[in-house]
Amino acid sequence: MPGIPSPPLIREDDPQASFLITQYLQDLSRMSRSLTFLDSDGGVTTGRRSLNIDAVWVAYVSNAVANTEDTVAHNLGRIPLGIFVGMPDKNAVIYSGPTAWTSTNIFLRASAATVTVGLLVF
Numbered sequence: 001m002p003g004i005p006s007p008p009l010i011r012e013d014d015p016q017a018s019f020l021i022t023q024y025l026q027d028l029s030r031m032s033r034s035l036t037f038l039d040s041d042g043g044v045t046t047g048r049r050s051l052n053i054d055a056v057w058v059a060y061v062s063n064a065v066a067n068t069e070d071t072v073a074h075n076l077g078r079i080p081l082g083i084f085v086g087m088p089d090k091n092a093v094i095y096s097g098p099t100a101w102t103s104t105n106i107f108l109r110a111s112a113a114t115v116t117v118g119l120l121v122f
Contacts, residue, residue, distance in 0.1 A: 062110035
């Protein structure tokens with residue numbers, strides 16, 4: 001109703017909420033350090049360190065069983081900080097598996113079988 005304020009979604013005095021917000025902001029700060037924009041158009045093409053972002057494009061095709069872990073080689077030369085997921089060819093959620101990422105592989109799962117999608121690994 002107009003004029004009635006909505007209750008806050010997060011209570012400022014909730015220690016759990018404070019911890020989660022702090023953790024989220026630290027993660028954003030850590031990831032932003034790998035995105036170095038220069039005096040360029042900010043585009044990303046195929047290959048390593050294309051233009052001005054230390055990232056690589058990777059094609060990912062999940063296996064034939066949904067929600068099982070896949071090993072995806074990335075050739076970034078370091079442990080990635082994150083991924084941006086492109087448009088999958090079918091309705092699916094792409095998410096990280098329980099295995100820790102390495103300087104050569106990331107470990108992903110898809111909520112549907114045989115999903116094809118491009119990933120920007122950074």
